[in-house]
Amino acid sequence: MKDRFDLYYWPEIQGRGEFPRLVLEGAEAPYRDVARLPASDGGGAEAMMRMMDQADRPPFAPPFLVHGAVTLSQAAPISAYCGESLGLAPTAEADRLFARAVAQTTADFVGEAHDTHHPVGTSLYYEEQMDEALRRAREFRHQRMTKFLAWYERVAKVNPARSGWLVGERMTYADLGLFQVVEGLRHAFPRRMARIEANVPAAIEIHDRVAAHPPIARYLASPRRIPFNESGIFRAYPELDGA
Amino acid sequence: MKDRFDLYYWPEIQGRGEFPRLVLEGAEAPYRDVARLPASDGGGAEAMMRMMDQADRPPFAPPFLVHGAVTLSQAAPISAYCGESLGLAPTAEADRLFARAVAQTTADFVGEAHDTHHPVGTSLYYEEQMDEALRRAREFRHQRMTKFLAWYERVAKVNPARSGWLVGERMTYADLGLFQVVEGLRHAFPRRMARIEANVPAAIEIHDRVAAHPPIARYLASPRRIPFNESGIFRAYPELDGA
Numbered sequence: 001m002k003d004r005f006d007l008y009y010w011p012e013i014q015g016r017g018e019f020p021r022l023v024l025e026g027a028e029a030p031y032r033d034v035a036r037l038p039a040s041d042g043g044g045a046e047a048m049m050r051m052m053d054q055a056d057r058p059p060f061a062p063p064f065l066v067h068g069a070v071t072l073s074q075a076a077p078i079s080a081y082c083g084e085s086l087g088l089a090p091t092a093e094a095d096r097l098f099a100r101a102v103a104q105t106t107a108d109f110v111g112e113a114h115d116t117h118h119p120v121g122t123s124l125y126y127e128e129q130m131d132e133a134l135r136r137a138r139e140f141r142h143q144r145m146t147k148f149l150a151w152y153e154r155v156a157k158v159n160p161a162r163s164g165w166l167v168g169e170r171m172t173y174a175d176l177g178l179f180q181v182v183e184g185l186r187h188a189f190p191r192r193m194a195r196i197e198a199n200v201p202a203a204i205e206i207h208d209r210v211a212a213h214p215p216i217a218r219y220l221a222s223p224r225r226i227p228f229n230e231s232g233i234f235r236a237y238p239e240l241d242g243a
Numbered sequence: 244m245k246d247r248f249d250l251y252y253w254p255e256i257q258g259r260g261e262f263p264r265l266v267l268e269g270a271e272a273p274y275r276d277v278a279r280l281p282a283s284d285g286g287g288a289e290a291m292m293r294m295m296d297q298a299d300r301p302p303f304a305p306p307f308l309v310h311g312a313v314t315l316s317q318a319a320p321i322s323a324y325c326g327e328s329l330g331l332a333p334t335a336e337a338d339r340l341f342a343r344a345v346a347q348t349t350a351d352f353v354g355e356a357h358d359t360h361h362p363v364g365t366s367l368y369y370e371e372q373m374d375e376a377l378r379r380a381r382e383f384r385h386q387r388m389t390k391f392l393a394w395y396e397r398v399a400k401v402n403p404a405r406s407g408w409l410v411g412e413r414m415t416y417a418d419l420g421l422f423q424v425v426e427g428l429r430h431a432f433p434r435r436m437a438r439i440e441a442n443v444p445a446a447i448e449i450h451d452r453v454a455a456h457p458p459i460a461r462y463l464a465s466p467r468r469i470p471f472n473e474s475g476i477f478r479a480y481p482e483l484d485g486a
Contacts, residue, residue: 055401056401056402056403057337057338057341057344057398057410058394058397058398058401059344060344060348060351060391060394069336069337070336070337070340071337071341072340072341072343072344073344073348074343074344074347074348076347077340077343077344077347081340093312093313094300094312094313094314095300097313097315097320097324098300098314098315100315100317100320101302101303101315101316101317101320104317104319104320104347105303105316105317108303108354111351111354115358119362119363119375119379120362120375120378120379120382121378121379121382121383121386121387122386123382123386124382129378132362132363132375132378132379135363135364135372135375136362136363136364136375139363139364139366139367140364143364143365143366144364148303151301151303154301155300155301158298158299158301159299160299167300
């Protein structure tokens with residue numbers, strides 16, 4: 001049925017799937033988290049892989065969303081599609097397009113956070129690329145984290161609507177993405193975040209307002225929110241953190 | 244004026260700007276390549292940086308596009324916007340959305356190609372991260388190139404329209420992106436490409452059909468096409484290549 005959203009992502013981690021999941025939760029949309037269902041209900045990672053193998057519009061990788069005739073992959077385009085379908089997107093055309101670019105920039109930032117522990121490649125274990133990880137994480141903390149966070153801060157401050165949100169008058173999927181990035185960075189780089197959060201008060205204020213949005217607050221307190229863990233994108237490896 | 248597209252990107256390289264540029268060229272759209280104009284005409288990299296600094300919907304980085312009230316960054320969303328505005332996109336909704344995911348997957352692939360020479364960070368020279376680059380490039384050649392190229396091959400083969408293109412009945416911006424990736428990989432990894440191209444004939448056929456599209460063929464023969472060079476994303480560093 002067209003109304004229900006079927007989200008597919010690895011069942012054990014937040015990862016990139018958490019970005020569209022937060023949009024579905026924030027909008028209180030009817031959705032199934034397919035790979036987390038029991039195999040007897042068509043769930044599990046194997047069902048997800050089968051779906052990928054059989055699709056005639058094949059995702060390159062999870063997450064992907066099935067909604068009616070639509071099969072859509074890539075965290076940012078899925079988040080945009082859900083946000084635009086469910087009222088968590090701006091309405092003016094220029095803002096709608098800008099929100100898509102903000103979400104994609106968030107996805108890039110997340111990719112760089114991932115590469116701090118996998119700078120050589122995902123086919124190797126972290127332990128096989130620790131020397132490279134130490135160097136890349138230092139660059140990430142001191143160059144990239146500051147640059148990306150300062151950019152969100154500026155986006156919030158120059159938003160012509162002066163709403164305190166990133167884009168337009170209301171909370172959108174772009175803000176949900178910033179929330180998740182701040183959560184992830186606090187998990188993976190707590191010392192660095194403690195040092196620099198005061199420089200980006202408008203971005204942190206958005207994080208806090210998202211966390212207080214009732215459907216999101218209920219979701220975060222539920223078992224549907226998978227805890228951060230060291231198989232995901234944001235990993236608490238103390239040797240990669242530093243003030 | 245709304246009709247004219249203003250593309251902003253670093254004037255000396257193809258880089259990520261080449262993806263939307265190919266869409267504008269392929270559609271024979273009226274556009275300005277602003278940073279490549281003389282400063283006396285409002286061009287140059289400084290004018291681009293000023294535009295970024297003053298925007299109230301700020302790009303995180305070039306490329307970005309200004310079109311009427313729209314300021315849009317990120318190569319894949321810009322390509323999608325141009326393609327959808329200019330008739331180089333699918334028309335059916337499911338195909339339109341799939342094309343956006345294909346273009347974003349291409350952008351991810353390009354990001355990984357970039358990181359073969361900058362695996363630690365962009366604030367350091369290549370020469371400062373060569374050891375890491377040798378390892379990452381090997382992973383890229385043997386794991387990622389094969390996986391991404393095989394995915395394009397499959398997308399072309401299972402396209403329900405059986406058109407030989409990636410999405411729908413006609414050439415779209417998704418195909419232009421694949422063309423550019425093949426060009427870039429041939430420049431940066433000629434030995435590896437010589438070895439594996441025969442495995443992905445449908446993808447290479449798309450490359451060849453795009454190259455023969457008259458507006459693209461004229462563009463490629465023009466001075467508007469910046470030659471590949473070792474400041475761009477795809478760099479011919481022989482030590483990073485191998486069969």
